[in-house]
Amino acid sequence: MKRILLVMGLMGAMSLSAGELLIQNVRLVETNFQSGEVIDLRIVNGIITQIGVDLVAGADAAIYDGESRAVTPGFIDSGTTIGLAEVRGLGVSHDGEQADDDMTAGFQVYLALNEDSSLIPIASNDGITRGLIVPEAGDSNYAGQSALVRFKRGSAFLQEKTMAQHLYLREGDRRRAGGSRSSALGAALEALAESARYDRQPRAFNTNKNRPFNLDESDLIALSAVRSGKTPLVVHVDRAADIIKVVTAFRSYPDLRLILASAAEAWKVAPLLKAENIPVLINVMENLPQNFDRLGARLDQATLLANAGVSFAFLSGSPYSETRSLSQAAGIAVAQGLTWQQAIAAVTSTPAAIWGLTGLGRIEPGAMADVVIWDGDPLEVTSAPVAVLIDGDWVDLETRQDVLAKRYVELLDLK
Amino acid sequence: MIKLWLFMAGAAVSSAIWADYPSTYEPPPHAAFVLTHAIVDVGEGQGEFEGWVSVVDGKIAGVGAMDEARPSDTLEINASGRWLTPGVIDVHSHLGDYPSPGYRAHSDGNEATSPVTAEVWAEHSVWPQDPQFPLALAGGVTTLQVLPGSANLFGGRSVVLKNIWSRTVQGMKFPGAPYGLKMACGENPKRVYGSRGQTPSTRMGNFAGYRKAWIDAQEYQKKWTRFEKALAEYELWRISDQGEKDYKEPPSPPKRNLQMETLVGVLKGEILVHNHCYRADEMAQIIDLSREFGYQVTAFHHAVEAYKIGDLLAKNNICSAMWADWWQFKLESFDGIKQNVAMVNAAGACAIVHSDSARGIQRLNQEAAKAMAAGQRMGLSVDASVALTWITRNAAQALGVADQTGTIAVGKMADLVLWSHPPMSVYARAETVFIDGVRRYDRAAGLGPVTDFELGQREEVF
16 A cells, blocks of 8 residues: 555655666665665666766656665566456457468467557566567467567557567477478478568569479568578477477578577587577476476476576566466575576566567666665565566556455455 | 164264265274484474484374483484474365376366256365375375366365375275365356356355355254154154154155255255365455355455455364465456465464475475565564474464374374475475374485376486
8 A cells, every 4th residue: 555655655756767767775786785785877868877876856857765675677578468367268369370271370369469458567566677479379370479568557568569470380289280290390491481572572473483482471481580690580389399490490591580489408408509599488387397399397407507608588478377477486486596686687678689689688888777675685475575566657556456456455344 | 664764864964964975985904113313393383303203103202302301112213403383275176176197187176067066076086196196295295175166156075085196096095084075165166157158257256156056054953853853753753653644654855956955054064165265355255155154264265355354264263275486377366465374374374385286285384484584584473393383283273184194293184295405495305204003205215106197208306
């Protein structure tokens, strides 16, 4: 209650990122968190301009006392579906996949996003300020293109229309292309080859009747961007044997930027991933051997990848259920042997590097002011943000859940 | 012959409940020991203390603070720097019935062929080699209830298991634990059967289905009562030649009906009702239903709106089994809130954190911690010790085994977990897990069950 009032008050004072904000007396997780010393952050027009001890506020600066709390960069979720469905179980309200087409590389989730979704503040409440909204595989192994969002309701929600192309090659995905993983990977490569032919003769798309294109023009354009490395390719694949085949097959496209997701057995081929500089997106809590592709799934996968020098970031996968909290995922990874700094990096600086998000994932002069102030160790399940800035704007952390809770605490006079 | 008849008459219903398919689990012998210098929380919500717990023949033999006398002649295990709690209990699991790997060939949790399948028993689907059991053990889970799924109004009988690696499910069954009956409210039954053009296709159809089945159960119960009376009259005649009738043969019992046996078990108070029910208004209607037919609802499961009716639940002595933060994956979970568990607790009702998930069961302590913290932020008075009761004592109560496990108390089963950190911390890992005094998991020693499925093809991780 106190927290809500405080933030609301601040919002009234400075609802725009214009001007100067001085956040005093905080502990940055990247530097002085453990030592207990406090530090100040100066933010001007949504950019962090200065970090130092006892900074002097400008004449018109707003001041926020951080009360020695922990501060992290806003967390970055490398894969979720917020904005694509209000209620996942209601088929009609879900827009995350394209069906009825044998190739959907051209599918773009950004056109379906709901920037007013009630799920958005649920993410910022968990300290997540940015995220990739990822398409699921419909009838095609190429599911289409993810978008990048800010977890702030309204017109600022969408940040980038196209972040990555998503190719699904997990055990269940082979049925989408002839029923074999051989044909699934083959079809994915053929589609890339066809996009190369399209690049050479784009005008032939409508005129070449002797050798027509199998794909729609939107698919070909999307895959061209994958070949050139303009759009990274995220391959969702689990089995070590398949990961090797995928890495080997895509070598013929030297500019293609390969990223692995799901990747239950990535740790088994860590040296290869390290050598080829291929990052891995991990859902930490997915450790069940749910099928034969995932026999090697384990809870300490991040530790094994870290020890092998492979770059990795965490994703939640879904905003609804048991894997939704990135801070909890990172905490579990620490309990499983990762260092605290490595775990924080896997939800901040590492995803920023993987996705090329300059100015995000770090608190440093020149960075965008995505700042989360926590009421405890950010990775503890008992901790939560007390205040969140996105691009220098305070985010209203009150969710529909909080309003419901308040109603019934008052109605039942709970203490 | 007489003995047989008496047995059948007196025990026809209850024998089906208690005697068939018995547990064969017997804890192996172990040397007596005393754990010392641990931070002990006995699971009664009264806080923690530095103390000792002694274990003899699988049972808690003594508990005390370090300055209190402890047995001197038994093996001492120094648990300094460890937190000691009762074994974690999950009241809602499908391990074994929905195992990993999760192929259709293995998927045996929902007999979704008729809205009333009270005749099926979850234990008949449990695959004891499910590798999810050891993962749950590594999360400190010593006891779990495996329930049928929620496609049906009456899904069937649940079974309470000890988290023991065994060749058979009988070797896992919690000796003497009452059976449960899985019932389901709301979207699932009406969706499954409505989509096939049969009843129920609405929530009112759901209720008509419950009521019809309970009416049938009452009739069945009467039939057996009449038979038992007739048999008693016959016995009197046979022994003393008294009575109005002459008998050529003893009265013959009604044909057994498995579906009705389970429902009558509920009406007789021998089988506990575990009712999947999300919405507050539906829970209130189920309470009326239970009054109409004279039975007690033991727990509402997936009770995401329990916070709206904590007073009603407290008054009716019904537990709520809840997630910490699952919500909005279906419309009936739209009003799920993180403060739910703490609000139910604050209303004086029995609160439980459950998993319904092979992932969640690995970290029920963290889920309880999240729920606790959300309550504290709301200004509710709840602490780590109270939150621990949500996954120990209260869970045992809902399973009808609170007299045997769920807290650290003299005479109870020595189901114990030693944690590396305070149990409400994300960093806490179960270091050692005892079931009936036997060390079943020990991280440092690399001790833990490896299922047949994992053997030779999956790395052993402790």
